[in-house]
Amino acid sequence: MATIDLDDVHLTFTVHQQKRVSLKEYIVRGLFRRSSAMAVHALAGLNLTVRDGDRLGIIGHNGAGKSTLLKLIAGIYPPTGGERTIQGSICSLFDISLGFEPEASGWDNITYRAYLQGESPASLKGKIKAIAEFTELGDFLNLPVRHYSAGMLMRLAFSIATAIEPEILLVDEVLAVGDLAFQKKAQARMKELMSSARIMVLVAHDLGTILNMCNRVIWMEHGVARMDGPAEQVVNAYITSVTGQPPIAAAA
Amino acid sequence: MGWKEPPRLVNLPPRDAGHGTALPRLGSWMIQHLTAIWKFRHFLYALVRLDLRLRYRRSILGVGWSLLNPIAMTVVFAIVFSSLLGGGDIPRYVPHLLIGMAVWGFLRECAVSGCKALIASECYIRQSPLPYSIYPLRVVFGQAIHSAIALVVAIGVTIVYKPDTSALAFLYIVPGLILGFITAWAAATIFAFINVYFQDTSHLLEVGSQIVFFMSPIIYYSQNLTDKGMQWLLDINPVQLFLELIRAPIVTGQPPSGELLLIGVGFTALMAGLAAGTTAWLQKRVIFHL
Numbered sequence: 384m385a386t387i388d389l390d391d392v393h394l395t396f397t398v399h400q401q402k403r404v405s406l407k408e409y410i411v412r413g414l415f416r417r418s419s420a421m422a423v424h425a426l427a428g429l430n431l432t433v434r435d436g437d438r439l440g441i442i443g444h445n446g447a448g449k450s451t452l453l454k455l456i457a458g459i460y461p462p463t464g465g466e467r468t469i470q471g472s473i474c475s476l477f478d479i480s481l482g483f484e485p486e487a488s489g490w491d492n493i494t495y496r497a498y499l500q501g502e503s504p505a506s507l508k509g510k511i512k513a514i515a516e517f518t519e520l521g522d523f524l525n526l527p528v529r530h531y532s533a534g535m536l537m538r539l540a541f542s543i544a545t546a547i548e549p550e551i552l553l554v555d556e557v558l559a560v561g562d563l564a565f566q567k568k569a570q571a572r573m574k575e576l577m578s579s580a581r582i583m584v585l586v587a588h589d590l591g592t593i594l595n596m597c598n599r600v601i602w603m604e605h606g607v608a609r610m611d612g613p614a615e616q617v618v619n620a621y622i623t624s625v626t627g628q629p630p631i632a633a634a635a
Numbered sequence: 636m637g638w639k640e641p642p643r644l645v646n647l648p649p650r651d652a653g654h655g656t657a658l659p660r661l662g663s664w665m666i667q668h669l670t671a672i673w674k675f676r677h678f679l680y681a682l683v684r685l686d687l688r689l690r691y692r693r694s695i696l697g698v699g700w701s702l703l704n705p706i707a708m709t710v711v712f713a714i715v716f717s718s719l720l721g722g723g724d725i726p727r728y729v730p731h732l733l734i735g736m737a738v739w740g741f742l743r744e745c746a747v748s749g750c751k752a753l754i755a756s757e758c759y760i761r762q763s764p765l766p767y768s769i770y771p772l773r774v775v776f777g778q779a780i781h782s783a784i785a786l787v788v789a790i791g792v793t794i795v796y797k798p799d800t801s802a803l804a805f806l807y808i809v810p811g812l813i814l815g816f817i818t819a820w821a822a823a824t825i826f827a828f829i830n831v832y833f834q835d836t837s838h839l840l841e842v843g844s845q846i847v848f849f850m851s852p853i854i855y856y857s858q859n860l861t862d863k864g865m866q867w868l869l870d871i872n873p874v875q876l877f878l879e880l881i882r883a884p885i886v887t888g889q890p891p892s893g894e895l896l897l898i899g900v901g902f903t904a905l906m907a908g909l910a911a912g913t914t915a916w917l918q919k920r921v922i923f924h925l
Contacts, residue, residue, distance in 0.1 A: 396923035405835035458764030461919040475762070482758035484682070486689050491681075498678035499763050 385471030385550035385581040387433040387456055393464030394426035394448075394455060394606075425451040427606035428465070433582055440597035440614060441586045442621055447603040449586045453477065453553050456584060471581065472501070474549030477556075479540040480533070489524035489531070489539055490515070496543045510546050517542040517572075519565070538565055545572050552580035556587055590618050665911045671766045679769055679776070686777040706788065709733050716854055726796040727886075733789035734882040735853040741782035742819055742874060743844045749774045749823025750830040750837050757925045767918055768910065771823035779816055786881075793885055800888065807890040811880030814903040818877070821903075821910035828917050831924050851875055876902060 398421050404412075425448050433439055441449045454460045455467065457475040482499075483492050493514055497507045515524055518538045528536065554573075577583050577596060587593050593600060593614065600617035602610040610617050623629050672679070691700065709732055717728040752770040759765065794800050830836040851874040852860060860868055869875045880891050880899050891899075 396920070398923075404833065406833040406839065407835060409833060459761060460922060463919065478758075478761055482762050484685055487685050491685065495678065495681050495685075498675065498681055499759065499765070501674070503677055 384435055386435075386469070387431065387551065387582060387584075388468040389429055389431040389456075389462075389465065390468075391465040392426055392429045392431075392455065392462045392467055393424070394451060394460055395422055395424050395463045397422050425606055426455065426462075429607055431601070431608065431611075433584070435581045437582055437599055438577070438597045439582070439584045440593035440600040440618075441584065441603060442588075442590065442593060442600060442618065443603035443609075448606045449603050450477070450555055452603065453555055453584060453586050456551075457553055469551070471550030472547070473551045473553060474500070474544065474547055474576075474580075475553040476541075476544055477553070479544045480536050483528045483536065483539075485529035486527050488526060489518070489520060489528055492528050492539065493524075493543055496540075497546070500543075500547055502547070514542050514546045517546075517568075534562060534565075541569055541572075545576055548579060549576070550581045552576055552583045554583070554585045554587075590622070594618055661908065661911055661915065664915060665907075668766050668768065668911070668914070672769050672772065675765055675769060678765075679773055682773050683776045683780070686773065687780060690777070690781070704785075708736065709792075712854060730789065730793035730796055730886055731856065731882065732854060733792055734786065734885055735851075735878055737782055737785040737789050738815070738877055738881050739848065739851065739853050739874060740785060741778055741815065742822075742877065743848070744778045744782070745775050745819035745823045746826055747837060747840050747844060748778070749819070750826035750840055752823060752827040753831050753921065753925070754827075760922060760925060766914075767828075767921065768820070768824045768914055771827045772820055775816065775820045775823050778819070790885060800885065803890075804885050804888050807884035808881045810896060811877060811884070811891065811899065814880065814899045815877045818873070818903050818906045821906035824910040825906075825913050828913050828921060831921050847872070847874055852878065873902060 429448075429452065441452060443449050451460060453475070454477075455462060456469065457473055458467075458469070459475075482496070484495060487495070490511075493511055494507060497510070497514075502510070518524070520535060520538060523531070523535065528539070531539070554577075577585075583596070585593065585596055597614045599612070600610075600614045601608045602617050602621050610620055619629070709729060712732055713725060713729050716732075717723060717725050749771045752774050753760070753767065756770040756773075759770070760767070790805070826836060826840060850868060851872055852869070853874075857869055857875070860866065876895075876899055879895055883889070884891060
């Protein structure tokens with residue numbers, strides 16, 4: 384069984400004008416005045432319970448805390464208050480084209496990334512061929528990935544990230560992966576993953592995708608869930624609030 | 636100009652409980668942390684191997700380069716300094732210098748390159764919730780293997796000069812090697828965290844290491860300092876501690892004294908505690924600074 388439990392979760396971080404200062408600067412300036420740091424309350428007391436079978440969509444304006452919430456569930460952002468309890472293996476599909484070792488070959492990068500996702504040499508052995516095949520990169524896999532184009536990197540990243548069978552699948556926006564042929568393949572793989580995962584959490588701006596994929600939606604606003612409920616109901620309320628009139632689909 | 640409170644939009648909630656400063660709590664947290672690192676050992680091992688492969692591939696001579704460098708250094712140093720600082724006694728001076736350089740090189744490189752570990756691993760940090768200290772450990776592991784080669788060469792040269800070196804001496808250095816490794820990891824972790832906040836840390840470390848190098852009895856003997864009444868300079872120098880734990884047993888054939896071992900264990904524990912404290916304190920904030 385896979386579960387996500389967020390209990391009164393807060394996430395506050397301080398944004399500095401300048402990200403990194405030198406120690407010299409800090410000592411000289413910091414002694415006299417503090418830098419103009421600003422605290423951002425990205426999540427403000429969020430409660431969320433997700434259980435097996437939930438296909439959760441997250442909608443809301445830019446900066447409402449959608450992606451932050453996803454990264455918090457993934458364990459990348461720590462909550463600064465409240466409790467986060469997750470059970471089940473997580474696969475997160477965001478920022479996947481980051482984190483390659485540029486000097487290493489495609490093959491090697493498959494192993495690094497797989498180990499990062501918690502595979503062992505034994506468990507990877509049976510999968511590495513399928514991963515390589517899915518990328519369709521062929522002999523390019525022997526080259527260092529610094530020679531890869533952006534599309535090739537995305538192919539590689541996507542193939543590795545989706546090679547495990549996660550219990551919890553976290554997806555940020557719709558992934559535009561590679562050329563048209565690969566996109567079709569990728570979408571099929573996504574559908575497969577989404578149906579096999581016990582829990583799926585999807586952040587997207589495209590409400591059509593959300594309605595298609597999700598059975599439950601939360602509407603984020605200023606770091607809290609403004610509304611949480613069945614997909615259609617929440618999406619309709621959201622559209623009404625944004626456009627000022629009820630959506631046509633609901634009126635029909 | 637007076638003190639100004641930074642503008643605060645919200646009240647900062649207390650940091651997550653569980654990671655307090657109480658020592659037993661820190662201890663159990665350290666064990667959890669190490670278990671998590673063990674879980675990702677394959678990842679660590681693969682990256683260390685990559686680092687070494689890249690390091691040795693860049694030079695035509697491969698691994699030989701890492702042997703050649705200390706040897707060339709020593710030849711120069713032996714010629715120039717053995718008469719100047721070593722009293723002309725080459726069989727005594729060369730092993731002293733070579734082993735000293737191997738130990739020093741390890742500690743220095745771990746601090747200087749280790750401090751970039753978190754900045755350089757940002758992409759992994761943004762992707763996976765791995766324990767932060769795994770990234771400095773990657774650097775320290777690679778460095779340890781590199782330095783081990785230098786140490787083996789140094790020991791080889793020592794045996795050439797002093798064929799009667801007791802095999803037991805190599806057993807005596809084991810505690811020093813283990814403590815040195817842990818200390819280097821701890822130092823790299825601490826500096827890596829500081830470097831995220833202060834970008835000139837690596838520069839300061841390089842400057843600082845120059846000073847420490849000349850303060851430490853690497854190219855000269857401890858005696859040179861004690862004769863001048865500067866024993867205190869050795870007492871406060873952690874590098875001297877590891878020189879005594881690793882170099883002295885090989886050169887003298889004597890095991891390190893119980894007192895020295897105790898100091899070594901104490902210092903290592905202090906560093907490990909500091910590193911764990913730093914990690915526990917900053918691990919929940921550092922990602923917002925990367």
